[in-house]
Amino acid sequence: MAILLILVPLAFLLGLACLAAFLWALNTGQFDDLDDPAIRIFQPEDDE
Amino acid sequence: MSRAVDFRCFAREEADRVSLYMQVEGMHCASCAWKIEQSLQAHPGVEARVNFSTQRLRISWPKTLDAGAANDNANQFADEVEALGFHVAPFDAESRLQASKAEERDLLSCLAVAGFATCAIMLFVDPLWFLPARAVTGATRDLMYWMMSLIALPATIWSGRPFFRSAWQALTHGRTNMDVPISLAVIMANALSVYETVTHGRYVYFDASIMLLFFLLIGRYLDLKARGKAREAAEGLLAMLEGTATVVDGERTVSVRIRDLAPGQHLLVAAGEKIAADGLILTGESDIDTQLVTGETLPRTAGPGERLYAGMINRSAPLLIEVSAAADDSLLSEIVGLMEKAERSQGPYVRLADRLAGLYAPVVHGLALATFVGWMIYGALHGAMIWEDALLKAVAVLIITCPCAIGLAVPVVHVLASSRLFKRGILLKSAKGLEAMARIDRVVFDKTGTLTEGTPRWMNPDVLTGENRRIAIAMARQSQHPLSQAIARGGAIGEVPGMVVTDHPGKGLKAVVGKDLVWMGKASWLGVPASGDAQMELWFQRAQGPAIRLLFADAVRADARQVIVGLRARGLTLSMLSGDRDQVAQKVAMDLGISDVRSGLSPVDKVAAVEAMMAEGHRVLMVGDGLNDAAALSAASVSMSPASGVDVTQTAADFVYRDQGLSPILTTYDTARAAQRLVRQNVWISLAYNLIAVPVAVLGLATPLIAAVAMSTSSLVVVLNALRLGRVSRL
Numbered sequence: 001m002a003i004l005l006i007l008v009p010l011a012f013l014l015g016l017a018c019l020a021a022f023l024w025a026l027n028t029g030q031f032d033d034l035d036d037p038a039i040r041i042f043q044p045e046d047d048e
Numbered sequence: 049m050s051r052a053v054d055f056r057c058f059a060r061e062e063a064d065r066v067s068l069y070m071q072v073e074g075m076h077c078a079s080c081a082w083k084i085e086q087s088l089q090a091h092p093g094v095e096a097r098v099n100f101s102t103q104r105l106r107i108s109w110p111k112t113l114d115a116g117a118a119n120d121n122a123n124q125f126a127d128e129v130e131a132l133g134f135h136v137a138p139f140d141a142e143s144r145l146q147a148s149k150a151e152e153r154d155l156l157s158c159l160a161v162a163g164f165a166t167c168a169i170m171l172f173v174d175p176l177w178f179l180p181a182r183a184v185t186g187a188t189r190d191l192m193y194w195m196m197s198l199i200a201l202p203a204t205i206w207s208g209r210p211f212f213r214s215a216w217q218a219l220t221h222g223r224t225n226m227d228v229p230i231s232l233a234v235i236m237a238n239a240l241s242v243y244e245t246v247t248h249g250r251y252v253y254f255d256a257s258i259m260l261l262f263f264l265l266i267g268r269y270l271d272l273k274a275r276g277k278a279r280e281a282a283e284g285l286l287a288m289l290e291g292t293a294t295v296v297d298g299e300r301t302v303s304v305r306i307r308d309l310a311p312g313q314h315l316l317v318a319a320g321e322k323i324a325a326d327g328l329i330l331t332g333e334s335d336i337d338t339q340l341v342t343g344e345t346l347p348r349t350a351g352p353g354e355r356l357y358a359g360m361i362n363r364s365a366p367l368l369i370e371v372s373a374a375a376d377d378s379l380l381s382e383i384v385g386l387m388e389k390a391e392r393s394q395g396p397y398v399r400l401a402d403r404l405a406g407l408y409a410p411v412v413h414g415l416a417l418a419t420f421v422g423w424m425i426y427g428a429l430h431g432a433m434i435w436e437d438a439l440l441k442a443v444a445v446l447i448i449t450c451p452c453a454i455g456l457a458v459p460v461v462h463v464l465a466s467s468r469l470f471k472r473g474i475l476l477k478s479a480k481g482l483e484a485m486a487r488i489d490r491v492v493f494d495k496t497g498t499l500t501e502g503t504p505r506w507m508n509p510d511v512l513t514g515e516n517r518r519i520a521i522a523m524a525r526q527s528q529h530p531l532s533q534a535i536a537r538g539g540a541i542g543e544v545p546g547m548v549v550t551d552h553p554g555k556g557l558k559a560v561v562g563k564d565l566v567w568m569g570k571a572s573w574l575g576v577p578a579s580g581d582a583q584m585e586l587w588f589q590r591a592q593g594p595a596i597r598l599l600f601a602d603a604v605r606a607d608a609r610q611v612i613v614g615l616r617a618r619g620l621t622l623s624m625l626s627g628d629r630d631q632v633a634q635k636v637a638m639d640l641g642i643s644d645v646r647s648g649l650s651p652v653d654k655v656a657a658v659e660a661m662m663a664e665g666h667r668v669l670m671v672g673d674g675l676n677d678a679a680a681l682s683a684a685s686v687s688m689s690p691a692s693g694v695d696v697t698q699t700a701a702d703f704v705y706r707d708q709g710l711s712p713i714l715t716t717y718d719t720a721r722a723a724q725r726l727v728r729q730n731v732w733i734s735l736a737y738n739l740i741a742v743p744v745a746v747l748g749l750a751t752p753l754i755a756a757v758a759m760s761t762s763s764l765v766v767v768l769n770a771l772r773l774g775r776v777s778r779l
Contacts, residue, residue, distance in 0.1 A: 008171050019164040026157055032149055 133221035165203030233446035349554030457766035473706035481702035486724035494672035
């Protein structure tokens, strides 16, 4: 059972890391527009 | 009173009234909108209209009105709305977009935190549930409880904000809503769990309460997504007033925003441009495409002195127009006004979820209170019960009466249904659309552009043969006129070398081929006597040869007959309302087998016809594409418009479809029926679940394990049931 003392905090910290990564992505606008980037390739280039 | 925004700057004067647009935040249901309107209209002469899907409020009042604060009606009204518990801001499309983005982000972060906390707490809860009771006791259990509370409390405070805020807003303004019982359950569950932890008690409810938040947030997020789509579509109307127009100012021309156009200004409209404002033609003569405004298939020729309306398209030659009405007084705005009036006369539509929410709060609170009082009495009689135990049992009732069917299952069904429709080119715009669609018993069609293609087709191509036909097609290619385009579509490619074509707007085309002159155009231009019937026609004449009559008709859409048979097979009655002449309308209706036909109707007549049907107790689906249908679309229970229709009808319609044919009507109807079935099943499932779970909780048998398992299974069952939508009906 002693392994729990390592595994539970480990799982907890990994989860926390994922949450932090997600919140970072959210706050830098990664989820603001999920539709346009996929079709951006069809837009004519601005530069020559 | 000091304020961040002075609303006087945003008020606009029009004739003897002043009007003001505001963005209202914090409206959650149609009754909020109704409350705002009622409160403002208590002032004599004030008109207030709230558009719930765009969250916009329009107030207008007479210039002479004095509503309280001296000469400061705008701010006075803003304060009144604020006093009702809503936040107002000047209308601004850009800030609106930013605000909804921020709201979505915020909800997503709540969802992420709640999801993480749910998983993390599971880590601690699992050993408590599944290990033998004596394995986790004393200090070990206390440690686990403390860890759980350390995760649960911050997570609840963060993720619960949307619920707490809305519940607080409702309570402080003497209202109640769905979020009140939710907040109460979550707060009490956490408070009691902390109390249990401190006093080394047996049970904590951290897991059940954070899981409840997690599931409800999923529902909230899906709901926001669905509503966001509707709002985007509705804001298309504003875009119509966003563009610019070219104004002639003395010697030079300047670009002016359409909404800033004023009567008396001279507007230059190039060929191919949309006419930006109502006005009179000063100089120039051109073909005007009026289809979107009046529903006529053919453009008509207009010259100096004639009146044009915003939304018409100038086809062939530049025109100089004197603006007769500002954007806010134009025909377009009048029709928008008619639309809003029609919408209002319908009364706010109460969605199933809102109706359930109204029932839910009192019942659940009553049950919890009864549980508490009941156990207190029981304790007093037996001298064994302490008040904490009674409270614990009452909280268990609050937690276990899971509002998942309303909070989660309904949005899941709606999002699945709308994405399913979206894949088939049908955009669901309004939140009520699906529910209303499932209940219709009558379908009303517009003719031009809806049942018919809206573009003429060449009916007798055989009258021209050989070189004449090649010449006609080559000439027709040079023109944008709908009849020319019909000819151009009707033949093989063939070059006519050395042909020179000139366009005579309003008359026809003239070409020089070798030594021959060729005319193609109106009977009067070619000097042919006018024929008696009402058919669309062109005349063709080469050199001294005979004048040949080319006939055109607005063809019925290819799948119209099939769709109409399908609708009838589903037990719906059909009608047609047309602005076109009786002769033409009757012929189309006969072709399709629609017996109830009304023709020659103005936009107002169309609204009246639809309202009369509704007054008889029918639930009407209106399908239309023209500006003249827009108000009737709003008056109907539910409405559809093709994507080829004018912006206003797309704004008014609950569904917009992209298809060339009419089959989307069948698809939408069938999907809405399937969705309604699933929502009903989900409500029954959760009701059945509550019938079992609530007595268990009331009797005090609900341990945290039972609460958590019951809650997640009930959520899972309703979501899985909703997912069947993908398989129910194969369309």
